[in-house]
Amino acid sequence: MRTFDFSPLFRSSVGFDQLQSLLDSATREANAPSYPPYNIERLGENDYRISMAVAGFADSDLSIEVNQNVLTISGKRTEAANTTYLHQGIAGRSFERRFQLANHVEVKGAELVNGLLHVDLERKVPEQLKPRQIAINTANGATKSKAIEGTLAAAE
Structure with missing residues (x-):
């Protein structure tokens, strides 16, 4: 609605x-859906990290793909056919999470540590798109303009 x-x-x-x-x-x-839970951290001015809780998933069960500014993290856990659970509280269902990346954000790498998948991102803005100072030229060709004294300007 x-x-x-x-x-x-x-x-x-x-x-x-x-x-x-x-x-x-x-x-x-x-x-x-909110599974699996994740954090997005800002590590520096141009560095970011997505940390996702993927307990029970091996690195071979996870897939990370970037396509046209969309980061897709998916997981599909392979279960042993002969496993019988008396209680299964650890979620192991398949998932797919998509993150829209801003322009010029690149994936630096990923690592799986203690059940957390860390995906490191870096924003690399090209030099031609970075802000720059523009010199202001005066009529006589100098790049700096003279300041007008307050008393002289008032007398004229």
Whole structure:
């Protein structure tokens, strides 16, 4: 019942198709399952880590894929055919989690430690897209402008 109509936002915008799809996917993801639990950490200015609780999964049971700024982590545990449980409290069901990555975010690597899958991410913004200072030239070709003294400006 909770649907939002973003069409007024898109009536006066051009070229924001990706934004529209992000908003649509965000509203769809609101009802997504919460298994397995995960954390997203900021380790530095350009470094991030996704930590996912995958107890009972071996590295061969997990799959990590990046395709068009979407990181997909999935797991499918292989059960031994002759195992009989009296009580099974550890969830081992298959899962698939998708994370939308911002532009210029790359996956550096992944490791499985003590039942936690750590996926390290780094934002690498190209030099041409980084902010830069622009020198302001004056009419005589100098790159610095002179400050006007307060008393001289008032006298004129």
